[in-house]
């Protein structure tokens with residue numbers, strides 16, 4: 001689902017490397033989530049569309065919360081479980097198969113839902129967002145979207161965006177237009193309206209092309225119950 005060449009090198013710092021690998025952006029994503037949401041450190045958090053769990057793992061190094069990982073892909077969940085075991089945080093991380101549109105979680109049971117790079121693949125975004133709202137406790141927060149973190153080094157952000165956009169453009173005009181549409185703040189706002197969210201905020205500029213100075217700042221839908 002990602003584009004060739006856009007995977008960060010896990011565990012690397014913010015410096016340039018000779019191999020062309022980009023530094024890991026997940027620590028920067030985790031910092032943004034903590035800064036924007038200030039969630040209850042002792043709560044229950046969900047990483048929705050977790051893939052191999054990089055967001056949850058970066059968060060787990062910075063908090064004490066229990067994190068439930070949800071993804072429809074069994075292979076991704078197995079990878080996430082293995083990585084959690086390697087890092088010694090299996091006691092705080094649980095991985096469950098599930099889809100955003102039908103979350104395997106009880107009403108009002110969660111303090112924070114984060115989801116990075118996944119909403120673009122959901123079959124029904126408004127339904128997924130209303131499910132996220134359903135599982136949030138009173139005061140619980142959600143941060144759904146995509147990005148590399150505000151403090152990810154500028155040179156790496158530019159290179160990432162260049163590679164990403166080149167990759168999608170090579171699939172043709174229609175694919176590129178859809179890519180931009182999925183990351184447009186107006187699209188996010190329309191999904192949130194359709195989901196009936198009482199209040200929400202769209203943060204960031206979305207999928208701007210590399211020649212646009214606002215490129216790479218990501219896009220997030222934030223809301224609270």
Ligand SMILES: C[S@@+](CC[C@H](N)C(=O)[O-])C[C@H]1O[C@@H](n2cnc3c(N)ncnc32)[C@H](O)[C@@H]1O
Nearest residue numbers: 001049050051073099100116117118121122123
């Ligand atoms: C590009 S990966 C992002 C993984 C990870 N969150 C990250 O930031 O690297 C997208 C993930 O969304 C998951 N996904 C696809 N459809 C989904 C759905 N309907 N509900 C939840 N997750 C979904 C995929 O299985 C995949 O693991």
